[in-house]
Amino acid sequence: xxxxxxxxxxxxxxxxxxxxxxxxxxxxxxxxxxxxxxxxxxxxxxxxxxxxxxxxxxxxxxxxxxxxxxxxxxxxxxxxxxxxxxxxxxxxxxxxxxxxxxxxxxxxxxxxxxxxxxxxxxxxxxxxxxxxxxxxxxxxxxxxxxxxxxxxxxxxxxxxxxxxxxxxxxxxxxxxxxxxxxxxxxxxxxxxxxxxxxxxxxxxxxxxxxxxxxxxxxxxxxxxxxxxxx
Amino acid sequence: xxxxxxxxxxxxxxxxxxxxxxxxxxxxxxxxxxxxxxxxxxxxxxxxxxxxxxxxxxxxxxxxxxxxxxxxxxxxxxxxxxxxxxxxxxxxxxxxxxxxxxxxxxxxxxxxxxxxxxxxxxxxxxxxxxxxxxxxxxxxxxxxxxxxxxxxxxxxxxxxxxxxxxxxxxxxxxxxxxxxxxxxxxxxxxxxxxxxxxxxxxxxxxxxxxxxxxxxxxxxxxxxxxxxxxxxxxxxxxxxxxxxxxxxxxxxxxxxxxxxxxxxxxxxxxxxxxxxxxxxxxxxxxxxxxxxxxxxxxxxxxxxxxxxxxxxxxxxxxxxxxxxxxxxxxxxxxxxxxxxxxxxxxxxxxxxxxxxxxxxxxxxxxxxxxxxxxxxxxxxxxxxxxxxxxxxxxxxxxxxxxxxxxxxx
Numbered sequence: 001x002x003x004x005x006x007x008x009x010x011x012x013x014x015x016x017x018x019x020x021x022x023x024x025x026x027x028x029x030x031x032x033x034x035x036x037x038x039x040x041x042x043x044x045x046x047x048x049x050x051x052x053x054x055x056x057x058x059x060x061x062x063x064x065x066x067x068x069x070x071x072x073x074x075x076x077x078x079x080x081x082x083x084x085x086x087x088x089x090x091x092x093x094x095x096x097x098x099x100x101x102x103x104x105x106x107x108x109x110x111x112x113x114x115x116x117x118x119x120x121x122x123x124x125x126x127x128x129x130x131x132x133x134x135x136x137x138x139x140x141x142x143x144x145x146x147x148x149x150x151x152x153x154x155x156x157x158x159x160x161x162x163x164x165x166x167x168x169x170x171x172x173x174x175x176x177x178x179x180x181x182x183x184x185x186x187x188x189x190x191x192x193x194x195x196x197x198x199x200x201x202x203x204x205x206x207x208x209x210x211x212x213x214x215x216x217x218x219x220x221x222x223x224x225x226x227x228x229x230x
Numbered sequence: 231x232x233x234x235x236x237x238x239x240x241x242x243x244x245x246x247x248x249x250x251x252x253x254x255x256x257x258x259x260x261x262x263x264x265x266x267x268x269x270x271x272x273x274x275x276x277x278x279x280x281x282x283x284x285x286x287x288x289x290x291x292x293x294x295x296x297x298x299x300x301x302x303x304x305x306x307x308x309x310x311x312x313x314x315x316x317x318x319x320x321x322x323x324x325x326x327x328x329x330x331x332x333x334x335x336x337x338x339x340x341x342x343x344x345x346x347x348x349x350x351x352x353x354x355x356x357x358x359x360x361x362x363x364x365x366x367x368x369x370x371x372x373x374x375x376x377x378x379x380x381x382x383x384x385x386x387x388x389x390x391x392x393x394x395x396x397x398x399x400x401x402x403x404x405x406x407x408x409x410x411x412x413x414x415x416x417x418x419x420x421x422x423x424x425x426x427x428x429x430x431x432x433x434x435x436x437x438x439x440x441x442x443x444x445x446x447x448x449x450x451x452x453x454x455x456x457x458x459x460x461x462x463x464x465x466x467x468x469x470x471x472x473x474x475x476x477x478x479x480x481x482x483x484x485x486x487x488x489x490x491x492x493x494x495x496x497x498x499x500x501x502x503x504x505x506x507x508x509x510x511x512x513x514x515x516x517x518x519x520x521x522x523x524x525x526x527x528x529x530x531x532x533x534x535x536x537x538x539x540x541x542x543x544x545x546x547x548x549x550x551x552x553x554x555x556x557x558x559x560x561x562x563x564x565x566x567x568x569x570x571x572x573x574x575x576x577x578x579x580x581x582x583x584x585x586x587x588x589x590x591x592x593x594x595x596x597x598x599x600x601x602x603x604x605x606x607x608x609x610x611x612x613x614x615x616x617x618x619x620x621x622x623x624x625x626x627x628x629x630x631x632x633x634x635x636x637x638x639x
Contacts, residue, residue: 056552056632077556084554095549095636099247109553111236156553 273514355443568620
């Protein structure tokens, strides 16, 4: 059974009187343990696609199953629970809570699944250790470099042991060297922990770290192939 | 499953970030709660004072006044003509089953002399039953007896004000005072009673046997004449019954024909006092209501700040939603924030309100009473205000679209 099973989904936005077809009957399967890069120009529908896989948005039509669960019929709160347990998000702008220490940022997803405080601390510390940030638990985001902030965000995505990490241009705000380090971290997590990584990027050298590349154009998948390493 | 301790921690942190803003919002609630507590204290204080004054008058009191006769078509007011006598008083006690005690009164103002001191005071000729009617115990000595009334003895009971003015620190019992130059032996001193509901000093008085007053001090136009008859009914329920029985009896005794007006008036003092108490109650309610408005305004302040806070923290809300916060997680976070603001305000407001009432009673001399109930009421009310005015912002936060919220700059 594929981890992500997408069958003929479309997403139509209404902008005034005009319907915009953000996604146009897309069908894709992603198996557990894959490392997929999604490429395309802005407006190609890749962000909409990511929002739908991330259970932040619902398709207008079509079926999407995550680990065999059909997401279409779920309520707002049920979607929140799925995001909490099954999906880790990594954003371009890190999206950490300011004035909140690294470890507390990592603890955030666990606040919403009823884990006792001591377990939260332990698991958050372990996740920070995994991304190479042990010793910086009590630093606040403004005391950390961009790469370190993104590592905190990755630790936050890992902490609930979600099988799927969605990274939306995770290196967009980072320099080349740090970008490489972050991508190597994703590769390692993918290889060691069998975590499925779906990555949106428009840079070929970032996509090169993945194993499979999907190209979006005008709301359709125009190519789906193993990543060619240049 | 909602994690309350963490939510409280998050809320506290958010409030600390904007210290000035939180403090000003709290100030609104402090003023509201403080005002409610102070106003309630003033209101209850006033009611209690009136209640005490009523009690000092004696309970279940009726007053029978002479007069209200018609002479040549012109109706005279109460007290305009002496029509009551000691025998009326005795008949009322005997014939009216709803009546417990009866005391006839013949009094006036007279100069009282002791040694080289003199004092002008109200001299009341009455019977021993007066002490029962007025619920007025003696602080020392003995009351005069029926025997003293029968024999028109020259004995008297002094009010505290008279004692203070004539005797100072000397023990008045057994001393001779001269009332209108007639020597009287002091046999007892009345307990201190304080002001009457209409502001008179009730302790500025002397009680003497009614017969002595009639024969030796004031004189009468007919034998046994009295000015007023004080009546104590058996209970609050019997008051109107007693009033009716007395009216019937006196009409009969005074031979008043069916169509003729009464030549006396029966006044229900307790009813008058209750009216005063009622108006005090309304004043207390009014004060409380005005104070509540300021608490309401404080609540609007909370709502205002919470709405600003939700807008400012849109992205934070988006992040929380992305990592799995459910509707009620977000809603509760903002509700708890509002509640913390209002409860801190409520707590400080109680302190301010309590000390404010203390200051009022010391400086302005108003009687204030802080009841535990008013404290709970104000505190509870501030909590309700927090929840009520926090709910809309919390709703708004929890219904944000996570994608929009994450994109918010």
